[in-house]
Each structure stands twice: as C-alpha cells, then as structure tokens.
Amino acid sequence: MTDHTVACSYKIPVGPLHVALEEPMYFRVAVKGETIETVELNAGHVHRGVEYLATKRTLLQNMILTERICSLCSNSHPEALAMAAETIGAVEVPERAQYLRVIAGEVKRVASHLFNVGILAHLVGYEALFMHAMQVREVAQDLKEAVYGNRMDLGAHCLGGTRCDMDDEAITYMRSALDKLEPDVRELEKTYRTNGSILRRTRGIGILSHADAIACGVVGPVARASGIQYDVRTAAPYHVYDRLPVNVPVLDGCDVWSRAMIRLSEAVNSIEILRVCLDQLPEGPINDGGDPYIPPGQAIARTEAPRGELVYYLKTNDNPEPERLKWRVPSYPNWDALTFMLKEAKVADIAIIVNSIDPCISCTER
Amino acid sequence: MSTQLTTLLAVFLFPGGLFALVLGLSLKGLDRRVAARLQGRIGPPLAQPFFDLVKLGFKRTMVPATASQPVFLGAPLVGVVSMLVAVALVPVSGLYSPDPMLGNLIVLLYLLMVPAIVLMIAGSASTSPYGALGFSREMTLMLAYEAPIVLAVLAVALRTGMGQGGVITFSLTDIIAYQRSHGMFLLDPVMWPALAAFALFFPANLGIIPFDIPEAETEVLEGPLLEYSGPALGLFKVMSALKAVVVLSLGIALFMPLPFDGIWGLVGWLVQLAVLMEIGVTVVRLSMGRMRIDQAFGFFLKWPLLLAIASVVTVTIVA
Numbered sequence: 115m116t117d118h119t120v121a122c123s124y125k126i127p128v129g130p131l132h133v134a135l136e137e138p139m140y141f142r143v144a145v146k147g148e149t150i151e152t153v154e155l156n157a158g159h160v161h162r163g164v165e166y167l168a169t170k171r172t173l174l175q176n177m178i179l180t181e182r183i184c185s186l187c188s189n190s191h192p193e194a195l196a197m198a199a200e201t202i203g204a205v206e207v208p209e210r211a212q213y214l215r216v217i218a219g220e221v222k223r224v225a226s227h228l229f230n231v232g233i234l235a236h237l238v239g240y241e242a243l244f245m246h247a248m249q250v251r252e253v254a255q256d257l258k259e260a261v262y263g264n265r266m267d268l269g270a271h272c273l274g275g276t277r278c279d280m281d282d283e284a285i286t287y288m289r290s291a292l293d294k295l296e297p298d299v300r301e302l303e304k305t306y307r308t309n310g311s312i313l314r315r316t317r318g319i320g321i322l323s324h325a326d327a328i329a330c331g332v333v334g335p336v337a338r339a340s341g342i343q344y345d346v347r348t349a350a351p352y353h354v355y356d357r358l359p360v361n362v363p364v365l366d367g368c369d370v371w372s373r374a375m376i377r378l379s380e381a382v383n384s385i386e387i388l389r390v391c392l393d394q395l396p397e398g399p400i401n402d403g404g405d406p407y408i409p410p411g412q413a414i415a416r417t418e419a420p421r422g423e424l425v426y427y428l429k430t431n432d433n434p435e436p437e438r439l440k441w442r443v444p445s446y447p448n449w450d451a452l453t454f455m456l457k458e459a460k461v462a463d464i465a466i467i468v469n470s471i472d473p474c475i476s477c478t479e480r
Numbered sequence: 481m482s483t484q485l486t487t488l489l490a491v492f493l494f495p496g497g498l499f500a501l502v503l504g505l506s507l508k509g510l511d512r513r514v515a516a517r518l519q520g521r522i523g524p525p526l527a528q529p530f531f532d533l534v535k536l537g538f539k540r541t542m543v544p545a546t547a548s549q550p551v552f553l554g555a556p557l558v559g560v561v562s563m564l565v566a567v568a569l570v571p572v573s574g575l576y577s578p579d580p581m582l583g584n585l586i587v588l589l590y591l592l593m594v595p596a597i598v599l600m601i602a603g604s605a606s607t608s609p610y611g612a613l614g615f616s617r618e619m620t621l622m623l624a625y626e627a628p629i630v631l632a633v634l635a636v637a638l639r640t641g642m643g644q645g646g647v648i649t650f651s652l653t654d655i656i657a658y659q660r661s662h663g664m665f666l667l668d669p670v671m672w673p674a675l676a677a678f679a680l681f682f683p684a685n686l687g688i689i690p691f692d693i694p695e696a697e698t699e700v701l702e703g704p705l706l707e708y709s710g711p712a713l714g715l716f717k718v719m720s721a722l723k724a725v726v727v728l729s730l731g732i733a734l735f736m737p738l739p740f741d742g743i744w745g746l747v748g749w750l751v752q753l754a755v756l757m758e759i760g761v762t763v764v765r766l767s768m769g770r771m772r773i774d775q776a777f778g779f780f781l782k783w784p785l786l787l788a789i790a791s792v793v794t795v796t797i798v799a
Contacts, residue, residue: 126609133697147616148773237698239689239770245519311690311769461613462699462772 123151128464130159135468136233137475141452145461153456155449157479164480168439173199173273173408173430176439184443184477185266186229189222190419191426191477192271194441197352197415198428199273203408210398211275212353217288217391218262218270219417220384224295225254226420227335227377227384230472231306234374237465238315243305250298257291260284273408275401285392296385303378306371316371320455320467323368330451333444334422335380336471338364339372346418357394358387370463370470377472421445421472443477487568487579495576495729496567496722503750504721505529507728507757514762529721536714544707546607555602556708556715562594563722570652570729573660573737574745577653585633585650588730592685595723596622599694602716603704614703617773618694621684624780629681631788635674636665636734639795652730656737666736670798674791675735680784682760684776685727687720689765693773728756 129140138159144151164183168176173195180191193215200207207215232247255265261284262268270276280288306312322332327340337344345362347355363379365372412429422444429438448471455467490496509526516523525531543549569588571577583591600618603611634648640658641648649655665671684691695703705716729749738748771779 124609124612126613133701145613148613235769239692239696239698240768241515241689242519242766243769245521249520314771314775315769460772460774462693462696465698 126461130156132465135465135473137473139468139473139475141456141464141468143456143461143464148460148462150456150459150461150464153453155452157449157475159479160476161479165440169435169437172434173436174405176436177272178269180439180441181267181269183480184474186226187222187419187421187424187443187474187477188267189218189270190417190424191441193219194415194417194424194426195428195439196271196273197417198413198426199408199430200406201413201415202411202428202430203406205274205402205406205408207275207353208399208401209354209396210279211400213391213395214276214278214280214400215271216353216355216358217280217388218268218276220388220391221254221258221261222268223384223420224299224381224388225251225258226472227381228254228299228302230469231302231374231377233469234316234370234466235312237469238311240309240311243309243312247302250295250302253291253295253298257288257295260287260291272401274406275399277401279400280395285395288388289392292385292388296382299378299381299385303375303382306374306378312374313371315463315466316369316374316470317367318369319463320370320459320470321368322451322455324366326454327368327451330454331447332422332451332471333447334419334472335373335376336448336451337422338362339376340368341366344423346416346423350416352415352417354391354394358390359383360387370466373470373472419444421474422448443474445471445474445478449473449478483579483581487582490568490576490578490582491564495570495572496564500564500567500722500725501718503753504718504723504725505533507724507753508721510754511757511762514758515766518762518766529717533714533717536709536717537711539710541708541710541712544606544608547707548605551601551605552707553712555598555605556712556719559595559598559719560715560722562591562598563719563726566591566594566726567722567729570726570733571656572729572745572749573656573733573739574741575749577656580651580653585637585652585655588652588726589630589633592723592726592730593622593626595719596685598719599704602708603694606704606707608707610700610702610706611704613700614694614706617700617703620773620777621691621693621780624777625681625684625784628677628780628784628788629685631785631792632674632677632681633734635671635788635791635795638792639665639668639671642795652733656733659737660739664736665734670794671735671791673787673794677784677787677791678731678734679760680780680787682727682731683764684780686724686761688761690768690771691776692765692770693776696770699770724757724761725753728753728760731756731760 123144123146125144128143130138140156142154177192180195181188183191228251232244235243259265262278270278322340324341343364347360348362361383363376408430410431415426417424425442427440431437508529513523543552569578569583596618600615603615637648637650640655643658732752740748
C-alpha cells in the first residue's frame, strides 16, 4: 500500500554547484516550508591532495604551490610558509622586506573584504551595489597589477624576504591609489550601515552567539562580529605589525550585518596601515640574495589572513622537500559554525549566511 | 471586416501577437541595456532578448523523468495564450479599442493572474524541491498583491462610472474616453492613492526586484523555471515579454492615456511604454535589494492595501 501522508518537511540540496555559492559546498537542508530544520555539512568536492604534493616539492617550489591553494588569500599561504621556514633556519628577514610583506598582505585584505561585501549585495539582489563594490575593488586590483604584475597571485614573498621591491614610482602610484580608494570604501561602509535593503536582509540573520563562537573556535571577522577580540596581528604581532596602527574592530551583533561591517572597517584600517607603511618604509635589502639553507626542524607560523588566523606547520629533514607541511585555514572552524548560524534560518537566507563566513573551500579542502 | 476577423487580427497581429512580442522583447532589451549603463557596464545589444529566444528555439526541451509531461509542457502554452488574449483586451488611446465581445476589465484582471498560476503549476509539475519552494512563494505573493490591485482598479472603474453619471464601468474603452475628455487620472489628486497602489503592484506582478522572490536566482535558482530548457523556456520568456506589455499598457490605459490619434497616438504610446519600463522597472530593480517572502507579504498587506482602500473611499466620497 502506498503511503499517502503528506510529508511536512522535505530535504533540499544546496550545492555542490549552486549559483549563489562561489565554490563547491554541499548542504543537505531539511526544510519545513521556508524554515530550516536541520543542516548536514558535506565536504570533499575539491580535494586535490595539495598537502601530499607539498612533500614532493622543494621548499622553493612550495612557495609557488601554496600561493595557488586559494585565490583570495593567496598572499597569506606563502607568507606563513616562509615564516615557518625562516623560524627553523633562524633567517633574519630584512626590515624593508617585513614592511613590504605587510603591504602585500594589507592590499590583499582590502580586495578580499570588498569582494565579500560585494557578493553580499549580489545575494540580497542589490545588483547596482554589487557592481559598485566591485568597481571600488578594481582600484585595489589595479594597484596589485601595477606593483606586483598580477591581479590575484602576487608572488610577493620568497624565503628570507620578498621578491618584489617598490621603487619611488610604485610608492607614488600606491599613495594616489589609496587616496582614490579611501573615500569610496568609507562611502561603501556608510551605504552598508544605512541602506534599508541591506539592513532588511542582514540584521538579526545568521546569529552566532558569543558562547557558540567560542565553542566553535571561530576566527577572523566572524569571531570579531561575535564579540571576540582576536586578531593575530595584535595578539601575536609578526613582521612589523607592533609598529603599525592595527585597529581590531569588534561588534556584538553576532549577525551577517556585523560581519560585513567588521570587514568594511578592517578595509578602512588596512588603507591606514598601508599609508603608515609607505611613510615608514626603510631603505635596505629586500632579501639575502639567495635561497637560505633550512636545516632539519619543525616550526609553526601564524598570520592573519583576510578570513582569520592561518596556521602553518612545517617539518623539515635533510631532504630539500619538507617532511610534512600542514596548515589550518580560518574557514575550517568557521565552516563548522554554519550549523549554528543556519539553525531556524529561512531558505532565502542560506546563501547570505554562508557568504557571511567568507568561506574559502579550496583552502579548506585543498 | 467581420468582427471575428478583427478580433483574430488583434490577438495575433496588432496590438497583440507578433507586435506585442516584438515590443515586449525590445522593452526587455532596453531595460537590460539601460540597467547596464546605470551600473557602469556596456551591456548586451538591444536585440539580445531576440537572440536568446532564437537560441532557445533551436535547443532541446528536457523533461525531468519524474515530471508529469503534459502538465510540464502545457503550462507555458497556457501562459502564452492567456497573455495573447490579454494584450488584445487592453485598448490603446486613439489607436485601438477591443471588441466588447472579447471581454472587459474583469476578464483582463483574471487573465493577469494566469501567468502566476501557470508558474505555480510549472513549478510543482517539475517535481523539483526548488520548484515547490517557488510555488509556495508565488502563491503567497499573489495572495498579497491580489486584493490591492483589484481595489485600485475598482477605484478607477468607480470614478469613471460616477463621472459618466452611472455607478461603475468595467469597460477600459470608456475609462480612456472619460480621461480624454476630463483629463488624465495621473493629474487628478483623488486618484493618486490608486495610482500608488498600482505602482506597487506592478513590480510584484512582473516579478522584478524587490519582488522577484518566487524566481530569486540566488535563493531558489529561478524556482519554477529551474527545470525548463529549450523552446519551453522560450515560451516562458515570450509570456513574460507579453506580460510586460499588458501590465504597462494597462497602467497607461487606467491612468495616463494620451489625447492623440493615429500615428501620434502610436508614437506617444510607445514612448510612454519605454519611459514606464525605465522608471517602473529598470530604476526600481536597480535601486534596492530583494525582500524576503514574509517581508513582502507584510508589506503588501500594509501600504498597498491601505492605499487601495483609501482610493476607493475617497473616490466614493468625492463623487
């Protein structure tokens, strides 16, 4: 006999390929009408075996490989790898190189945050704001292209320093680009703070309470939007961050809107950091001229990627290839927190909530 | 010419059928181009909707294995036919007035609801869970905007009917004739609440942001249209192009018919359509984000309904 009872709830697949998600993620969502009952997170759609591959490449080759793990935080991966290797080899990074590393990191942060808030506008259906945010971001993209020759993968770092130096012309160009960028980013921040269409769809959505945020161990803007004041740049300053005006914005809205506002104020702060870096930039070498020798050993390095804390573990032996290279990306703990954020949410908000952690799947699944 | 022949011509050639299709697709092309320019993009060629339609015509229509084929393929046909008749029902000032045999304003209002119903049927026939979500959203939205639009149209019908010495008239030809002799309702403050209610109904019926909730691409992946492809999807595009013409020219007939005849009537009407498309569709959909279905439902039961009730009351009191 067939069962004629009408199912009250049914499952819908969100992903692995979904127009609103930029990367393959798969959520199996049980919904009742428009409300979500349970969420199952599934991973593994873009596993490429990069960690294994890294043990078959030399450290120098790994600098290039790790940059290609992810596009939006492509700068932070080789940076953290270089920092781990330099710790093992006790390599002194020249001061100028440390400033240049900060500059590369902060330019990438501005571009990454603007991309994320732009996508948020796209997801709430506000196409004009999306286009505008992407146009503002284009200034940062041009800046990267002019200084490093690439729009996404900067290739700025090498073991023991940086690969690209900045001459006076590049510095002048960067100053003018920052002058152009800053009012636009401030205007965007004001728009996201006041626009009804954005507020209507983002305030009180995707709540991750302070307690849940601590339990999940979330990092980056997701943590700071839930009232956790944690930023590697101030908690464990690396490079020259202890000399720079790093401002760690914290909000306790715990919602999608707070995360977007944190990203925008960080973008404004990054521009300020960049200016100070350009003012303080000392003369001197940018690397020690060759590949430093890295002896057997192990080390951990931490950087603040645009999405949060990125941890690298490197173990070397007598071979040029590392024995083990392992990293924990910020999206890993943040992804898990989605189970809390999606609880009792509406189907219409799934994409908006998922985007609010700025997920980086290619980093997480590598 | 016999009445039947004129009616057939009206449905298939002018102002309905071929003419309305070309007009609707051109308006869509204009909308996309202007939207792109407002966003700082170059945008597609004006004829892009035509290219899309031709391309879809050459593709295959895939029917999901679990779908009910006759319903799945029949739904877009019903939608197009209803819109063909609906275009022929809307008179154009000084140019065309439909045969009373074809129907009046009440028939037109019913026909205007058919595309929404067709989308609901299509969504549930496709057996996709996103189609089902689209179905429930479409139904909720329709329930929300139905009452305000009926009341707003009622206000116009009352105003004209009382102005002509009767009580109410449901003939659009009479409504246009009344406005041609007494001035447009657009300039009549008594009719402004009705006009505002109609203006709010308009993006919901055309399915544009902020009310494109049933077909929201980033939420339910085009909802009811998700499983459609090829000529069947093309038919939905035709339906939506025709619907744009019907709703826009209904707005013109109800509130702003031009006092011109012949070729100037045609030119004026086309200009009005283009301007309304830009102000009512392009600018609106670019200047805000999408609402959630519960927000949209609440919104329609507040402002448009209040405005529509106010319009009926003021019209009755003034008369």
